[in-house]
Amino acid sequence: MSTGVILRNLLTLVSHAAFGSPLSGLEPMSPFKWRRLVAVADVHEVLPLVVAALKRAPRHLVSNIPADFFSSISAAVLSQSERSERVRLVVRQLVPQLASMQVRPIAVGAIAAARLYPQPDLRILTRADFFLPFDTKAKKADEWALNNASDIEHPERDVLQYSCQGIIVRHYHRLGALTNPLLVHTMQQAAVDDLRESQPCFFLLATSTGQTDLFSIEGQRIEHLSPTMSLLEMITSVGCQLLRMKFSLVSIVDVGILLRSEGDKVDFVALQRHLRHLHLRPTAQYVGAMLKTFFSFGTDELQFLDDDDAARADKLSEEQLTEVIAINTQRPRAASATHSGAAGTLMTLPISRKALLSQLTTAVKAYHFYPYEGMTNMFASLSSQLQDVEE
Numbered sequence: 001m002s003t004g005v006i007l008r009n010l011l012t013l014v015s016h017a018a019f020g021s022p023l024s025g026l027e028p029m030s031p032f033k034w035r036r037l038v039a040v041a042d043v044h045e046v047l048p049l050v051v052a053a054l055k056r057a058p059r060h061l062v063s064n065i066p067a068d069f070f071s072s073i074s075a076a077v078l079s080q081s082e083r084s085e086r087v088r089l090v091v092r093q094l095v096p097q098l099a100s101m102q103v104r105p106i107a108v109g110a111i112a113a114a115r116l117y118p119q120p121d122l123r124i125l126t127r128a129d130f131f132l133p134f135d136t137k138a139k140k141a142d143e144w145a146l147n148n149a150s151d152i153e154h155p156e157r158d159v160l161q162y163s164c165q166g167i168i169v170r171h172y173h174r175l176g177a178l179t180n181p182l183l184v185h186t187m188q189q190a191a192v193d194d195l196r197e198s199q200p201c202f203f204l205l206a207t208s209t210g211q212t213d214l215f216s217i218e219g220q221r222i223e224h225l226s227p228t229m230s231l232l233e234m235i236t237s238v239g240c241q242l243l244r245m246k247f248s249l250v251s252i253v254d255v256g257i258l259l260r261s262e263g264d265k266v267d268f269v270a271l272q273r274h275l276r277h278l279h280l281r282p283t284a285q286y287v288g289a290m291l292k293t294f295f296s297f298g299t300d301e302l303q304f305l306d307d308d309d310a311a312r313a314d315k316l317s318e319e320q321l322t323e324v325i326a327i328n329t330q331r332p333r334a335a336s337a338t339h340s341g342a343a344g345t346l347m348t349l350p351i352s353r354k355a356l357l358s359q360l361t362t363a364v365k366a367y368h369f370y371p372y373e374g375m376t377n378m379f380a381s382l383s384s385q386l387q388d389v390e391e
Contacts, residue, residue: 017049044249084125127168239283242369268303279372
C-alpha cells in the first residue's frame, strides 16, 4: 500500500522547505484535502515548513486551494511565530540569570534544534528546555525557580517544570525522557563524559526577523550539546515518542537537518556505541528508514546505522513507516495530552475498563519501537497514576 496523496504532498512540501528537494512531485488536491493536509501538518509541528513551501509552489498545482486558505494558515503561523518569539525572550532572560548562580544551562529540545534551521520561525517553539548536568548546580536552579516562578510541577522524574511569563520552562537533571534506571544512568554518563571531554558548543539566538542576539553563558551565547550528543538526544526523543504513540514528524526533520548541517562534526563511531549501550538501535532503524524513504537521504548520510542496522532499515516497508506517521493524526488532539502526573509516559489515566484495555493494546503495539524502555515506561506511568488517585 502506498502513501495517500495528502501524506505524499505533505512530505514533498516539508522536504522542499527543510532540505531543498524539488516540488515536482506535488499533486493537485481538492479543497477538503488541502485543509486536511494543514491539520496533519499542525499536529506534526511542520506547518511553518508547509506554508514556506506552498509560497513557492507552481500555481497550477495549488489552484484548488480555497481563497481564504492562505490567509487562515498565515494567521496560524503568525500566532505560532509570536509564541516562539516569547519563548526566545524568556530564554534570553533565563540564561544570564542561571549563569549568575554558576549554573550551566544547556539548551535542548526545540530551542537547540531551531538553531539549525535556515530561518528561525520554521521550527515551532512551545517551551524552553534546559539540561542541567551537574546535580549541585541543578539544585540551585531549582531553588531559584521554586522561589521566583509559578505553576511548579514535576511532570517526570528528575524534571522541574514551571511557568515564566506564560511560557513553560523545564529543567532536566537527566538527559532524555527515559524511565529505565540502567538506560538513565548510561545516557547521563555519556552526556557528562562528552561535556567534560569536548569543547563547549554555543549558538546565536535568532529572532523572528532573522536578526541574531548574541548570548552566552556569561550573557552573550547559549550552550548546546555537541553534534554527537545532540543527534543521540534527538534519536532518544524519537524512541520515547514512538513508545507513547505520539510520533511527530518534526523530530525526524530535526535529525535530517542536523545531519545535513553538522554531520561532518558527528563522531559516528561513538554514536553507534551509545546506540548499542542504550539499546536504541530499533529506533535508529526507523529514523534512518524515514529519512531515506521520505526525504531521499543517501546511505552515506546515515552513518549512525551500522551495516546490520542499515540492512534492517531497508527492510522496513513504506506502509510500516506511513503507519508511524499516521499514529498522531488518527487521534483527536485532546487525546494526546497525558495526565499531569504521567507526562512523557506510555499510558494515560484510564477512565474505564475499555480504556485500560485500549491502552494496554497500544503498549503492546509500541513495545517493539524501544523494548528496553517500553516496560519500565509503562510501569512508571501506572505507578504515577496510582499516586495521583490516592491524592
